Amino acid sequence: MSKNGNLLLNVGPDAKGNIPPESVAILKEVGEWMKLNGESIYGCGSSAMETPEWGRFTQKDNLLFLHWMYPKVGYLNMKGFADKTRMVTFLSTGAEAPTATEWWGNKEEGNFFINVNMPIYHTFPLPDNHNTVFKMELTEFNE
DSSP, X not given: OTTSOOOOOOOOOOTTSOOOHHHHHHHHHHHHHHHHHGGGTTTOBOOSSOOOTTEEEEXXXXXXXXXXXXXTOSEEEOTTOGGGEEEEEETTTOOBOOEESOBTTBOXXXXXXXXXXXXXXXXXXXXXXXXXXEEEEESSOOO
């Protein structure tokens, strides 16, 4: 969806008409992810935002969905969004995501960090290991 396309899962029966167990496992995992994060896919399209180094964006009206796919990153800087954002939550749980305007001494104007640094998750694990989705409710609709 982040590129206005479709994702096709290459799953099909073997010569005997059976779906292989590996494919069943993948379909179950995708299905469970969609139950929790489908809002970031259904009815959404790409965003005018430049593709970030840590994942992808999808958008629907004033909702911007941040698909964080690279867990080695210690924070997400949505520079310029501090005064344009009502709330940031984990899509799958609805829990508010920790945000800050400075990080390790970086106090540049316009910073808006979403903390995805692992130490804070010792008691609060990330919802997904492959694609954690943050929902940003913006104060205005940005095409």
